[in-house]
Amino acid sequence: MRRLGWKTRLGFYLATIGSAFGLGNLWRFPYVVGENGGGAFVLIYILFALLIGLPLLVTELALGKSSRKSVMAATQALRIQIGTLGVSGKWIGRLPVILSLVVLAYYSVISGWVLHFLMQFGVHLISSYEFNATQTFRGLLESGVLQIALSSVHLILASVVVLKGVQEGLEKWVGWLMPAFAILMVILVTKTLSLPSAPEALRFLFYPNFSKLSSSSILYALGQVLFTLSLGFGTMVTFGSYLDSEEHVPTAAFRITVADTLLSLVAGLVVFPIALSAGSIETQDPGLLFAVLPEFLLGLPGGVFFGLLFFLCLYLASLSASIGLLEVIVSNAMEWKRFGRTRSTWIVVGLAMMISMVPALSGTFLKAFTSGQIKVLEILDFGLINVCLPVISFLIVLLVGRSWSNEQLEANFVHQEKVESVALFPYWKWSVQVGVLLMVAFIWILQIF
Ligand code: PHE
Secondary structure, X not given: OOOOOOOOHXXXXXXXXXXXXXXXXXXXXXXXXXXXXXXXXHHHHHHHHHHHHHHHHHHHHHHHHXXXXXXXXXXXXXXEEEOOEEEEHHHHHHHHHHHHHHHHHHHHHHHHHXXXXXXXXXXXXXXXXXXXXXXXXXXXXXXXXXXXXXXXXXXXXXXXXXXXXXHHHHHHHHHHHHHHHHHHHHHHHHHHOOOOOHHHHHHHXXXXXXXXXXXXXXXXXXXXXXXXXXOOOOHHHHHHHOOOOOOOHHHHHHHHHHHHHHHHHHHHHHHHHHHHHHOOOOOOOOOHHHHHHHHHHHHOOOHHHHHHHHHHHHHHHHHHHHHHHHHHHHHHHHHHHOOOHHHHHHHHHHHHHHHOHHHHOOOOHHHHHOOOOOHHHHHHHHHHHHHHHHHHHHHHHHHHXXXXXXXXXXXXXXXXXXXXXXXXXXHHHHHHHHHHHHHHHHHHHHHHO
16 A cells, blocks of 8 residues: 655654643643642653653654555564573564543543533533533433534544544644644643642642652553553554654654643643642542633633633543554554555444443443443543553554664664764664663552652
8 A cells, every 4th residue: 555645844843742742741640740749740750751752752753754655564573582482573563553542531521521511611602502511520420311412423423533544634634723723722721820829730740749749649640641642542653654654753743742741831820720620620520620710710701712822722622632543543443454544444434432331330320330421431541541551652662672673773763964864773673672661661660659
């Protein structure tokens, strides 16, 4: 199958940043920072983004670019050999695709929540319909059917873009989406930073108080870095496979990492002043954003319009991230089974709809299994993002680090015109072959003991 490249360099950046920036930054980052005590966690998160996220991003993009294939096919010829023990890359390459499918399903349920609030604000703006934000959220959690319907609508919207093909669909779509995002976020930040709670929020977000870290904070920080940079899912391998051969992967990876980290911090600047004015943020669960924000927004002068803008921005972010997830599964399915794009997309969407019933029924049917309304969802989030994702990322780095020769590593990293790439090559090589593995293993050991 002939692979078309990105039409423009900007198209690649927009699509990768569009995939990286999503609910992970706006919904998950604030609640995870809240749960883990603020500033100290943010500091560890930034360190992990640079020391673990960045080398992993270079690895995934380079794997895609050099093989011109998606993750399953790209890893097929690779092999981990430790002494007499050998594991074929074929098995490892399947894991990110399976994970993407389950995460897409779970991500669609949260996207459905966003869609629900977006519609509530929209209807409120154009009619005399009034809504109580707290009751709306409670009602939503208590209705599994509504959540299934909303996540299905979301999946269908994402598939419409994916059906057009990544170059046609994604590039055009994110081309106007990202600038709109930036403008909305700037408006929102200027608004939230003038709130009386802003100084407290800034202190919470940036002052590192290490005594507030919990025993699982480092695991959360690692999971969050991987999730927000879309690593361990094969997404970046697929995006890299469409990359022009002239493009220097480490430069692209560095820009994406910095942009995504800044966007998370900006998201924190939007959410924390609002959340703090509404009450404590440290006791919150995945409901943080939805439990406090809409109510606060409704109380502001012009708040309905402001709320509509915020949820529109959040929804578009989650849609472009879902497109990234769906695209990776579809592109792998197309290469694997030689199915057409349309058939692959509908099969994947059908499967995702079925799986999404588990998180969607978290507050109703499945509530009996745990205590609390979103416990099943929380357990799923912890298992997928903090446990499965680091394991899969570890295996990908191990596979590439062990299989690629020195020349291959060099060819993927060094660009003679970029002196910094020559200077940093030994560090990158060490990172891929040893460093990232040691850091992740160390985090697991600390976690266990
Ligand atoms: N990075 C996205 C976010 O922060 C989530 C995502 C993961 C998207 C993997 C695509 C692939 O929301």
